[in-house]
Amino acid sequence: MLFISDSSTDPHFNLAEEEFLLKETDHDIFRLWRNSPSIIVGRYQNTVAEIDTEYTAAHHIPVVRRLTGGGAVFHDLGNLNYTFIQNTDQTSDTSDMFRRYTRPITQALRSIGINACLEGRNDLVIDGLKFSGNAICIHKNRVLMHGTLMFDVSKTDLSKALKSRPEKFIGKAVKSNVKRVTNIKEHLTTEGIAQNSIAAKCLKDNSGCADSTWFKNFLGEHICKKFNDIIPYSLTEKNLAQIERLKSCKYDLNLWNYGKSPSYTFTNIKRFKGGIVELYLNIKDGVIAEADIKGDYFFTRPTEELTATLKGTPHTREQLSKKIGTLDLGAYFSGICPEDFVSLFF
Numbered sequence: 001m002l003f004i005s006d007s008s009t010d011p012h013f014n015l016a017e018e019e020f021l022l023k024e025t026d027h028d029i030f031r032l033w034r035n036s037p038s039i040i041v042g043r044y045q046n047t048v049a050e051i052d053t054e055y056t057a058a059h060h061i062p063v064v065r066r067l068t069g070g071g072a073v074f075h076d077l078g079n080l081n082y083t084f085i086q087n088t089d090q091t092s093d094t095s096d097m098f099r100r101y102t103r104p105i106t107q108a109l110r111s112i113g114i115n116a117c118l119e120g121r122n123d124l125v126i127d128g129l130k131f132s133g134n135a136i137c138i139h140k141n142r143v144l145m146h147g148t149l150m151f152d153v154s155k156t157d158l159s160k161a162l163k164s165r166p167e168k169f170i171g172k173a174v175k176s177n178v179k180r181v182t183n184i185k186e187h188l189t190t191e192g193i194a195q196n197s198i199a200a201k202c203l204k205d206n207s208g209c210a211d212s213t214w215f216k217n218f219l220g221e222h223i224c225k226k227f228n229d230i231i232p233y234s235l236t237e238k239n240l241a242q243i244e245r246l247k248s249c250k251y252d253l254n255l256w257n258y259g260k261s262p263s264y265t266f267t268n269i270k271r272f273k274g275g276i277v278e279l280y281l282n283i284k285d286g287v288i289a290e291a292d293i294k295g296d297y298f299f300t301r302p303t304e305e306l307t308a309t310l311k312g313t314p315h316t317r318e319q320l321s322k323k324i325g326t327l328d329l330g331a332y333f334s335g336i337c338p339e340d341f342v343s344l345f346f
Contacts, residue, residue, distance in 0.1 A: 001028040002233035005220050009077065011038035011064045016247035017235075019067055022085055022137065022144045024242065030230065031083040031146075032220050034212065035075035037154075039063045039161055042070045042135070047258045047286070048266075053317045053346040055160045065257045068135035068146065070122070074161050078152035078183070078212050080219070085144045094136050098122045101145040102134060108222045112199050113192025114184065124149075129182035149219075151212045152185045185210065198222050254314055259286035266315070268344050274298065274335025279344050281315070288313050298334040306332045320345055 004021075008014055014033050021029055038061060041047050047063060050072040056063065075081070084101045102118050109116040109126075119125040124132035124147070134147035158181070188210055193199045199218045206214040224230045235243070250256050266281040275297035282290040291307040306327065313323050324338050333341060 001030055001227055001230045003220065003224055003230050004029060004031040004033075004233050004235070005216070006031065006033040009034050009036045011035040011040065011062060011075065012247050012251040013243060014081075015040070015064050015066050016251045017243050018083060018144065018146065019250075020239070020243045020246055021083075022067070022139050022142055025085075026087065026142075027085075027233075028087060029083070029085040029233075030223060030227070031085070032216050033081050033083070034077055034079065034216070035081065037061050037074075037076040037157060039072055039074055041065050041072045041257075043067055043137075044069060045072060046264055048283075048315055048346070049264065050162065052161060054343065057317045059157070059161070061157075061161055063257055064251060066135075068137040068144070070133060070135040072162055073133055073148055074153065074158040075148070076154055076157065078150070078154065080149040080151055080212055080216050081146060082149060082219070083144065083146040085142060087141055088143050089141060095121055097136055097143060097145055098134055102132075102147065104223050104226060105132070105147070105149070105219075107226075108219055109184070111196045111222065112218075113189055113195055114187045122147075126182055126184070126187050129180055131182050131184055149215075150181060150183050151215045152183050153181075155181070155183075184215065196222070198225065254286065254316060254319070258314060258316055266345070268346075270340075270344050272297075272333075272336045272340055274333055277333065277336070277341075277344060281345070283315050286314055286316075288315055297336070299332050300334075301328075301331040303332060315345065317342060317346060 006014065006017070014035055021031070039051055039056065041050055041063060043066060047065065051063060082105065098121055099118060102124055106116045106118065106124065114126060116124055116126050122134040123130050124134070131150045132147050134145060137144045193203055193210065198221045202214050202218040202221065203210060206217065263284045266283060267279065269276065269278045276295045277297055278294040280292040281288055288310050291310045293303050293307055309327065310323065313319055321342050324342055329336065329338050329341060
């Protein structure tokens with residue numbers, strides 16, 4: 001088994017690397033990695049339904065789709081991600097896979113005095129509070145299981161970035177189930193760290209600071225000690241170039257991150273100084289297929305002109321802001337500024 005401890009914190013690159021390691025290599029792999037602030041959505045989720053686009057845009061939080069299922073999660077540098085990739089002929093019992101691949105994590109945490117366990121099928125909890133969600137993807141005879149480990153995640157950003165409005169979205173999209181969460185750091189003690197010689201050594205090497213860097217180093221060394229055949233590995237220049245190509249042609253694109261969302265309808269009603277505006281959208285492949293607007297607003301140009309212009313526009317704040325910025329919006333909606341009008345779409 002190869003052990004990869006990544007230094008990249010680019011979520012687009014890191015998700016591309018996951019696919020590369022699963023599909024383009026044949027080694028068993030254990031990987032530790034972190035992302036800068038970002039939202040990672042499940043393979044078949046409706047991206048727009050899962051996030052507060054106003055908050056993510058204001059805080060420049062990118063959204064990236066992963067290969068695995070499950071719900072949307074918030075990552076920052078206080079979160080550590082782990083991945084196991086293995087060749088196997090037994091890919092039918094996912095419950096067994098979750099138990100097998102999460103066991104080294106819970107054992108590591110128990111070794112430093114934290115009562116972590118697997119709850120349900122794929123969540124890790126401490127005293128009933130979730131700190132890790134896990135998901136699986138199978139490609140041919142290879143299985144990838146990865147999970148989050150909330151060490152010291154910003155709960156404010158987590159709750160605000162993932163704020164959704166499910167009553168506005170009608171369709172087959174999967175909604176995330178927001179649960180009570182905790183950070184590992186909240187349960188960490190000096191006595192617990194002292195129980196494990198590796199943890200104590202890593203703490204000393206990290207100038208006595210028990211942060212996510214210390215936790216990453218501890219977990220890597222602890223699990224490497226448990227696997228006799230594990231070998232530290234660094235990606236080659238060729239590997240990095242291949243991942244960069246996959247990143248640029250897939251994980252950087254709205255077509256993947258937004259456009260793979262299931263078809264859905266979206267409605268919103270807002271009162272502006274210029275009147276009430278009712279918006280009705282049909283979205284297909286992340287793009288506005290149909291738009292209808294009603295209300296008691298005043299206008300000098302027919303609304304049908306504007307709705308026709310909106311067709312074919314990706315249902316993202318950035319693309320709609322660009323499109324609406326090219327229009328004489330005041331002619332269609334008296335007293336409504338472009339920024340307020342864009343907010344109607346989310």
